[in-house]
Amino acid sequence: MLTFNILVGASVIYVALLFTVAFWAERRARAGRLGWLRSPLVYTLSISVYCTAWTFYGAVGSAARNGLEFVTIYLGPTLVFIGWWWLLRKLLRIGRTQRITSIADLISSRYGKSATLGVVVTLLAVIGSTPYIALQLQSITTSFSVFSPADGTGFADEKVSAFWIAAVLAVFTILFGTRNVDANERHHGVVTAIALEAVVKLFALLAVGIFVVWGISDGPADIFSRMSPDMLQADRIFSPRWVALTFLSATAIITLPRMFQVIIVENSDERHLSVASWAFPLYLFLMSLFVLPIAIAGQSILPAGSNPDLFVLTVPLAEGQNALALFAFLGGFSSATSMVIVAAIALSTMVSNHIVMPLWISTGKGRISTSGDVRRVLLLSRRASIAGLLLLGYFYFRLTGGSNALASIGLIAFAGVAQILPSLIGGIFWRSATRTGALAGLIVGFIIWAYTLFLPSFEGSFLLSSNVIENGPFGLMWLRPQELLGLTGYDPLVHSLFWSLGINIALFVGLSLVVTPRQLERIQGAQFVDVFRQTGGRGAGIVIRRSATSEDLFTLAQRILGTTHAHRLFTQAAGEQGKQAGLPDSTDKFIERLERELAGSVGAASAHAMVSQIAGGGTVSVEELMNIADETAQVMEYSQQLEVQSRELAESAHKLRQANAQLTELGAQKDAFLSQISHELRTPMTSIKSFAEILRDSEDISSEQSKRFVDIINTESQRLTRLLDEILDLSFLESGRVNWQLEPVELGFVIERALTSSEGLRASAAVNIVCNVPDDILVTADFDRLAQVFINLISNAIKYGRAKNPEIRITARRVGKIAIIGIADNGPGIRPEDREKVFEKFARLSEITLAGSAGLGLPISREIMRNLNGDLTVEENAPGAVFRITLPLA
Amino acid sequence: MTDKRPPDLAERAFRRRRRQDAALVLPIFGIVIFITPILTIFTKDVLLFGAPLPFLFIFGFWFLLILLARRMSHLLTKGDEGS
Numbered sequence: 001m002l003t004f005n006i007l008v009g010a011s012v013i014y015v016a017l018l019f020t021v022a023f024w025a026e027r028r029a030r031a032g033r034l035g036w037l038r039s040p041l042v043y044t045l046s047i048s049v050y051c052t053a054w055t056f057y058g059a060v061g062s063a064a065r066n067g068l069e070f071v072t073i074y075l076g077p078t079l080v081f082i083g084w085w086w087l088l089r090k091l092l093r094i095g096r097t098q099r100i101t102s103i104a105d106l107i108s109s110r111y112g113k114s115a116t117l118g119v120v121v122t123l124l125a126v127i128g129s130t131p132y133i134a135l136q137l138q139s140i141t142t143s144f145s146v147f148s149p150a151d152g153t154g155f156a157d158e159k160v161s162a163f164w165i166a167a168v169l170a171v172f173t174i175l176f177g178t179r180n181v182d183a184n185e186r187h188h189g190v191v192t193a194i195a196l197e198a199v200v201k202l203f204a205l206l207a208v209g210i211f212v213v214w215g216i217s218d219g220p221a222d223i224f225s226r227m228s229p230d231m232l233q234a235d236r237i238f239s240p241r242w243v244a245l246t247f248l249s250a251t252a253i254i255t256l257p258r259m260f261q262v263i264i265v266e267n268s269d270e271r272h273l274s275v276a277s278w279a280f281p282l283y284l285f286l287m288s289l290f291v292l293p294i295a296i297a298g299q300s301i302l303p304a305g306s307n308p309d310l311f312v313l314t315v316p317l318a319e320g321q322n323a324l325a326l327f328a329f330l331g332g333f334s335s336a337t338s339m340v341i342v343a344a345i346a347l348s349t350m351v352s353n354h355i356v357m358p359l360w361i362s363t364g365k366g367r368i369s370t371s372g373d374v375r376r377v378l379l380l381s382r383r384a385s386i387a388g389l390l391l392l393g394y395f396y397f398r399l400t401g402g403s404n405a406l407a408s409i410g411l412i413a414f415a416g417v418a419q420i421l422p423s424l425i426g427g428i429f430w431r432s433a434t435r436t437g438a439l440a441g442l443i444v445g446f447i448i449w450a451y452t453l454f455l456p457s458f459e460g461s462f463l464l465s466s467n468v469i470e471n472g473p474f475g476l477m478w479l480r481p482q483e484l485l486g487l488t489g490y491d492p493l494v495h496s497l498f499w500s501l502g503i504n505i506a507l508f509v510g511l512s513l514v515v516t517p518r519q520l521e522r523i524q525g526a527q528f529v530d531v532f533r534q535t536g537g538r539g540a541g542i543v544i545r546r547s548a549t550s551e552d553l554f555t556l557a558q559r560i561l562g563t564t565h566a567h568r569l570f571t572q573a574a575g576e577q578g579k580q581a582g583l584p585d586s587t588d589k590f591i592e593r594l595e596r597e598l599a600g601s602v603g604a605a606s607a608h609a610m611v612s613q614i615a616g617g618g619t620v621s622v623e624e625l626m627n628i629a630d631e632t633a634q635v636m637e638y639s640q641q642l643e644v645q646s647r648e649l650a651e652s653a654h655k656l657r658q659a660n661a662q663l664t665e666l667g668a669q670k671d672a673f674l675s676q677i678s679h680e681l682r683t684p685m686t687s688i689k690s691f692a693e694i695l696r697d698s699e700d701i702s703s704e705q706s707k708r709f710v711d712i713i714n715t716e717s718q719r720l721t722r723l724l725d726e727i728l729d730l731s732f733l734e735s736g737r738v739n740w741q742l743e744p745v746e747l748g749f750v751i752e753r754a755l756t757s758s759e760g761l762r763a764s765a766a767v768n769i770v771c772n773v774p775d776d777i778l779v780t781a782d783f784d785r786l787a788q789v790f791i792n793l794i795s796n797a798i799k800y801g802r803a804k805n806p807e808i809r810i811t812a813r814r815v816g817k818i819a820i821i822g823i824a825d826n827g828p829g830i831r832p833e834d835r836e837k838v839f840e841k842f843a844r845l846s847e848i849t850l851a852g853s854a855g856l857g858l859p860i861s862r863e864i865m866r867n868l869n870g871d872l873t874v875e876e877n878a879p880g881a882v883f884r885i886t887l888p889l890a
Numbered sequence: 891m892t893d894k895r896p897p898d899l900a901e902r903a904f905r906r907r908r909r910q911d912a913a914l915v916l917p918i919f920g921i922v923i924f925i926t927p928i929l930t931i932f933t934k935d936v937l938l939f940g941a942p943l944p945f946l947f948i949f950g951f952w953f954l955l956i957l958l959a960r961r962m963s964h965l966l967t968k969g970d971e972g973s
Contacts, residue, residue, distance in 0.1 A: 071948055075924050078952065082959040083917025085910065085966065221940025232942055238929040246925050274967050278960035285952055292945060 007147055007329065014330055015168060018337075021196055022176045022189035029188035037192055038268050040275035045195035046262045047280050048202070050077060050253060051287055052132075053139035053336035054410040056201055057309050059288065063295035064308035067233035072242055074288050076249030078281040084273055087254070088263065090428055092273055093531045095264040099600040103260040103420060104350045107442075109604035110427040110528050111435035112521035118354035118605050120439065121420060124446055125257045125350060126389070127454075128416035129343050131409040133393030134400070136336035137162045143332050146313045147325075162397055166390045169340050173390075177345040178382045186266050190341060194262070197334035202286060204331025208312055209290020211324055212297040216315075223293045226300045244494045248411065251418040258339065261346035340390070348385035353603030356381040361609055374559040374610075378602060400458070412453055415497055419445040422501070422508045430512075431525045437512035445504030453496035456481045550583035553594055556610060560598050569597060673841055680723060684716035726856035730841070733863045740782045740867060744890035747777040747812055747819060754790035758798065765798050765806060773812040778890035779819050785864045786887075789872070792857040793823045793883050801825025801880060817889050822875065824882040835874045909965045916955070916962055923951050 025037055036042070055073060062070040080087065091106075100106045104125065108118035141158040176189040217223040236242070253259050267273065298311030302318055312332065316324040360377055422445075423438035451464075460466025464481065472480040482492045484499050517525070550570075557566035573593070574584040584590055591611060598607035691709045695701070701709075732738060751773055755762075762769065779786075797808045803826045812821045830838060839862050858872075865872040865885060875882035922928060932947040939946075 068944055068948065071952075075920075075948075075952070078955065079917050079920045079924070082920060082955055082962075083914070085913035086917065224937070224941050224945075227942070232944055237944060238925070238927060242929075243925045271967060274963040277963050278956050281952075281956045281959060285949070285956060289949065 004144075004147065007144065007326070010326055010330065011333060014333065015172070015337075018193045018196065019172065019175075022172070022193040025192035026176065026179065026189040029186075034188065037188060040269075040272040040279070042191060042195045043267065043269075043272040044276040044279040044283065045198035046191045046266060047259070047276060048198035048283055048287075049194055049258055049262055049338050049342045050256075051198075051201065051284075051335055052339040052410075053136050053332050054132075055287070056205065056332050056335040057139055057143070057312055058410065059291045060295045060298065060311045061307070061309035063291050064231075064299055064311065066236070067231055068237055068292070069233075069242065069245065070291060071288055072245035073249045074284040076246045076251070077253040078284055079246070080250045080253050081277050081280050084277040087425075088273060088277075089270070090531060091254070091264055092267055092270055094428060094528055095267070096270070097531060098527070098604065099596050101265060101353060101600065101603050102346055102350045103255060103257050103424075104354050105599075105603045105605075106260070106264075107420065107423055107427065107438065108354065109599070110524055111423075111433075111438050112518050112524055113605045113608040114435050114439075115354070115358050115605040115609065117423075117435060117439055117442070118350075118603065119358070120442055120446075122347075122350040122354045124419065124442065125417060126347055126392075128413045129257060129347055130389065130392050130396050131400075132413045133340055133343060133390065134396035135409050136340050137166060137393060137397045140165055140333060140336050142310065143313055143329055146310055146317070147329075159398060163394055165337075166340075166394045169337055169344070170387050170390045173341050173344045173348075173386050174383045177341070177348070177386065178379055186268055187345065190345065191262070191266055194338045194342060197338040198283075200334045201331040201338075202283065204328050204334075205287060205290060205312070207324060208316060208328050209294055211319075211321065212290065212293050212315060215321075216297055216301065216319060220293070223296055227296045228299065231296070231299070240494045241491045244491070244497050245411070248414045248418060248493075248497065251421050252414040255417045255420040255424060256414075257346040257350065257417070258342040261342055261349075265346075340393070344386045344389050347389050348382045349603075351385040351389075352378055352381035353606055356385075357602050357606040358609065361606065374602070375562050378560070400461075408457055411493055412457055415453055415493065415500070416446070416449050418497070419449060419500060419504055422505045426508060426512070427525075428528050428531075431522075431529045432512055432517075433508070433525065434512045434515050434517040435521055436515040437508040437510070440511050441504040441506075441508030444507055445500045448500040448503060449496060452481050452484060452499055453492060456492070550586045553586055553591065553611075554583055557594060557598070560601050560610075569594075676841065677727065681720065684720045684723075688713050688716045688720075723856070726860060730856050730860050730863065733860065733867070738867065740785070742780055742782060742868070744778045745781045745783050745786060746775075747779055747821070747887075748773045748775050750781075750783060750786050751790055751810060751812075753787050754794055757787070757791050758794045761795055761798050767798050767801075767806040767808055770807060770809045773810060773821075777812055777814065777819050779887040780890045781868050781870075781887060786868065789861040789864050789885070790823075792861050793885075796857060797823060797825040797827075797881065801827030803827050803880075814889065818870075819887050819889055821885040821887070822882060823885070824875075824878060825880045827880045829878065829880045829882075830874060832876070835876070838874065839872075909962075913962050913966055916958055919958075920955050923955075924948075 028034060028037060059070045059073070062073075094100065095106070098106075098109055100109060104118045104121035107121050108114050111117050141162045144161060145158065172193075173190075176193070177187055179187070179189075213220060213223050217226065253263075263273075294311055294315060295308065298306065298308060298315050302311070302314060306314060312328050313325055316322075316328060357378070419442055422441055423433070426433040427438070455462065455464040456469045458464070460469060469481055471477065478485055482495060484495070487495060487498075490498070554566060554570055557569060560566075561569065570583055573590055574582060577584050577587075577590075579585075595607050595611045598610065601607075602610070691713050695706060695709055751771065755769065755771070794808065794810075798806070801808065805826075807826050809824045809826075810822070811824075812819060814820075838858050841856060841859050862872040865887075868887060870885060870887040873884050873886075875884050929947075932943065937943070
């Protein structure tokens with residue numbers, strides 16, 4: 001039989017081992033040789049503070065009473081961890097970039113570094129955790145009592161042993177939990193000790209489980225065959241309570257102060273989380289694997305009425321396995337102590353940063369400026385809070401010890417801290433969440449939780465009398481704590497959770513939508529929600545304009561961080577600003593950074609308050625708020641600009657291609673024109689040259705012959721001159737420099753002039769002219785130019801209208817506001833494919849139509865007509881060549 | 891798995907995004923298994939291989955989730971290094 005002395009001896013040795021391990025880890029950390037102490041494995045094991053004595057002993061009790069329900073307490077955290085990519089990763093990143101020290105700091109920092117919120121969350125956490133600490137003390141003392149002989153002799157008083165346990169835990173926590181004032185610096189000693197305890201409790205439970213399955217019975221089938229038929233209570237699986245418990249445990253893993261401490265604050269590497277995402281669920285899986293078999297064994301071999309909460313100890317004892325029982329006892333001891341230690345660290349940080357510090361600042365003592373004074377206050381307040389919290393837990397245990405109230409406190413505490421969840425989730429995923437909404441939701445949710453769950457759990461012995469619980473305050477039945485508004489038929493836990501969280505969320509969301517947040521809230525909101533979008537530390541460009549002297553800032557830093565640390569920080573900052581010596585400039589960026597450093601020690605709200613005391617409150621300009629504007633919007637705007645630019649580019653490229661094509665065509669036309677013109681000029685030149693040579697070289701030429709040659713030379717010269725005149729005229733017309741003398745002109749008179757001019761030509765060709773032009777047609781034109789067109793057309797008709805009895809018919813008529821004049825010959829006409837070509841310069845037409853040179857007559861005539869607002873075209877379907885002129889009437 | 895990284899950057903980005911989506915789906919799968927009425931289908935009070943079916947179902951799927959989470963965590967961290 002184990003004696004009390006052996007038990008106490010084992011406990012003392014175990015605690016001494018924890019001290020040694022913690023001390024060793026601290027020394028290694030300070031020497032910079034962390035090695036595997038910073039591994040994902042240690043991180044995962046430290047998260048197992050989730051498994052307290054309540055789960056170590058209580059899970060078996062729960063399995064004996066409620067069947068499989070106990071797994072919900074493990075399934076919730078499993079779901080949260082395998083979904084780490086969603087939530088924990090973001091929390092971790094926020095915790096690191098904002099130097100978050102606790103769950104209260106996170107909420108306070110998110111909602112504009114609100115001191116009030118910090119106080120509320122801290123109080124909530126303390127109220128929720130104190131009974132929990134008491135529960136751990138109770139579990140240790142109860143486990144002691146299991147080993148006591150039936151007559152109760154030889155054992156010290158439970159209350160005395162509880163006190164000593166609390167005292168030893170306080171010493172350990174103060175020693176290793178408050179070495180640094182910067183709560184963000186890892187507590188390597190504590191974490192390593194916790195990891196060791198995690199291993200002990202896992203192996204203790206596994207050892208008992210294996211002993212039960214393969215020692216007492218013959219394997220799994222045998223142990224399950226001993227199970228009483230209604231033990232599993234399979235019909236109660238998936239009840240509202242099942243869902244509520246899973247949800248609660250999932251919430252607890254995020255919002256419990258001690259869980260936040262180990263998962264977020266103590267994390268040293270984000271990659272560790274990805275390992276913990278499967279390793280921690282595996283740990284929970286192993287912890288719960290043998291719970292049911294142990295419960296079955298306890299029920300089958302122990303006398304009826306034994307406390308199922310102690311089966312883990314009593315089953316090995318009943319089988320005479322003292323060593324195993326001792327191991328199991330140490331496992332339970334580990335579970336209890338690790339929870340108390342981490343909870344005390346987390347809560348003391350919150351109390352000192354959010355309650356003591358603001359009070360200290362507001363009493364004006366914050367103005368004493370000796371180096372390290374704030375640091376001393378912080379350390380002192382943290383140590384005092386640790387002692388105070390454990391003392392509180394001890395008194396709580398003294399007052400309610402052994403009652404059922406304490407046993408059920410686990411889930412009640414979960415429901416209490418679950419009130420933080422809406423503000424937390426809303427805070428990191430919803431930019432519009434406001435301080436007012438969070439505050440109202442938290443406070444009202446907390447009050448409803450206290451009224452419907454916490455106070456009734458005392459069964460009438462604290463604040464609420466049993467009469468009030470039964471019949472409602474002042475006999476108002478609809479206010480009965482466990483049947484609010486007549487909502488009956490639900491488990492008290494589900495009922496309370498529904499009302500408290502429901503109203504909490506409603507107030508949080510509703511008020512957030514109504515109340516306008518302050519500037520600092522918006523900035524913090526953007527930094528929390530968009531934490532993954534920000535590169536290079538804190539939100540680029542978002543700086544609050546403040547001014548302070550570097551000396552003041554240094555004094556402040558010295559007071560909080562101590563001289564050495566402050567000196568190192570300022571020297572480094574000065575170096576980064578490019579200064580060889582002296583203090584860094586107090587730029588906005590530096591003040592921002594300093595505030596963040598200080599926040600790692602005293603929390604965001606206190607750091608903000610202290611820096612603002614010397615640097616002024618700070619304002620945010622519109623531009624800075626614009627910077628916070630959604631990055632997506634900026635990206636979209638940018639891509640729209642790009643689209644517009646690329647469209648413009650495509651358009652101008654198209655225009656350029658068109659212009660290029662036009663230029664190429666014009667170039668080709670010019671080349672053709674030049675080659676044509678040289679050809680035209682060359683023909684008369686050749687004949688002039690050859691006849692001139694004949695006249696020069698041949699001496700036996702008759703005078704008659706020589707006269708004929710000179711005539712030819714003369715004719716060709718005239719043709720050449722005319723050609724050059726025409727080219728000049730055309731280029732003159734095309735250049736647009738002609739002064740047009742537009743006036744009312746009598747058409748018949750112009751035609752008469754043209755006929756007179758071509759009289760010589762007509763006479764030689766014996767052409768008959770039929771002129772049918774009314775006398776009274778007046779057109780707007782330039783007289784000389786119009787006459788030039790007619791002369792050209794008539795001489796063309798004479799030259800090319802070769803028929804047996806050549807006849808030229810000239811007609812004119814009015815159509816609306818224009819006059820149409822036709823000039824027709826009875827020659828061979830123009831072939832359809834040549835009809836437009838005749839107006840081209842030097843167009844090569846078939847010999848029959850226009851023998852010899854096409855000349856420039858027709859192009860010039862068309863150019864003139866178009867300048868006179870008329871036109872010159874060739875009539876289709878006519879027997880001879882028919883030209884039509886249109887002109888506006890005067 | 892051997893590292894078969896496709897050369898195409900866009901393809902790699904696509905695969906990484908899909909891995910991240912899968913990481914989001916995994917807890918939803920867990921929720922569907924453990925806290926929806928699906929649970930009641932498999933938790934009839936019968937014995938299978940000498941063990942009660944609800945026990946086997948819950949612990950079996952629990953273990954499966956852990957294996958999937960382990961796989962997922964490897965894929966995601968590999969994706970991080972690739973980017």
